Amino acid sequence: MVIDPGRAFGTGAHPTTRLCLDLLQAVEPTSLLDVGCGSGVLSIAAAKLGFSPVSATDLDDVALETTRANASVNHVDVDVVEILPRAELAVMNIALEVVEGMLPKLPVERAITSGYLDRDEPQVDGWRHVERRARDGWAADLLEFRT
Numbered sequence: 117m118v119i120d121p122g123r124a125f126g127t128g129a130h131p132t133t134r135l136c137l138d139l140l141q142a143v144e145p146t147s148l149l150d151v152g153c154g155s156g157v158l159s160i161a162a163a164k165l166g167f168s169p170v171s172a173t174d175l176d177d178v179a180l181e182t183t184r185a186n187a188s189v190n191h192v193d194v195d196v197v198e199i200l201p202r203a204e205l206a207v208m209n210i211a212l213e214v215v216e217g218m219l220p221k222l223p224v225e226r227a228i229t230s231g232y233l234d235r236d237e238p239q240v241d242g243w244r245h246v247e248r249r250a251r252d253g254w255a256a257d258l259l260e261f262r263t
C-alpha cells in the first residue's frame with residue numbers, strides 16, 4: 117500500500133489506525149463506510165482485504181481529495197461520498213465524543229470505533245460491545261446494534 121497523507125491525517129502508523137486495521141482483519145469483509153477517512157488509509161486497506169463497496173467520508177475537503185488520490189494510486193475502488201450510503205459495517209477513528217454523537221445516525225448495524233484511550237469506551241443506547249483491541253494506551257472496539 118502506498119499512502120501519501122499530504123495535509124490529511126493518516127500514515128497508518130498511529131496506534132488507533134493500526135487497531136482499526138486489526139479489527140478489520142478479524143471480521144468478514146462486507147460493505148464498509150469509513151467515517152473520518154483522513155488520508156483514506158483504512159478505506160484502501162479494507163478494499164485490499166476484500167471489503168466492497170467501500171465508501172469514505174470526512175468533514176475536511178483536503179481529506180476527501182487525498183483519499184481519492186490515494187485510492188487511485190493503490191488501484192482500488194473507494195467511493196468518496198457526502199451522503200452516507202447504507203453499509204453493513206462502519207469504521208470510525210475519530211474521537212470518543214464524535215463516535216458517540218454519530219453512531220446513532222449512521223446507516224450501519226456494526227461499527228469499528230477508535231480514536232480514544234484504553235480507559236474510555238463508547239456508550240450509546242442500543243449498541244453493545246463485541247470485542248476490544250488495545251495498544252500503547254489506545255483502544256478500538258467492535259460494536260453491534262441490538263434492538
Ligand SMILES: C[S@@+](CC[C@H](N)C(=O)[O-])C[C@H]1O[C@@H](n2cnc3c(N)ncnc32)[C@H](O)[C@@H]1O
Nearest residue numbers: 125126133152153154158174175176179209210
Ligand atoms: C484521527 S483522523 C483518522 C484518519 C484515518 N481514518 C486513520 O485512521 O488514519 C480523524 C479524521 O476524522 C475527521 N473528522 C473529524 N470529525 C468528523 C466528523 N464529525 N465527521 C466526519 N469526519 C470527521 C477529521 O477531519 C480527520 O480526517
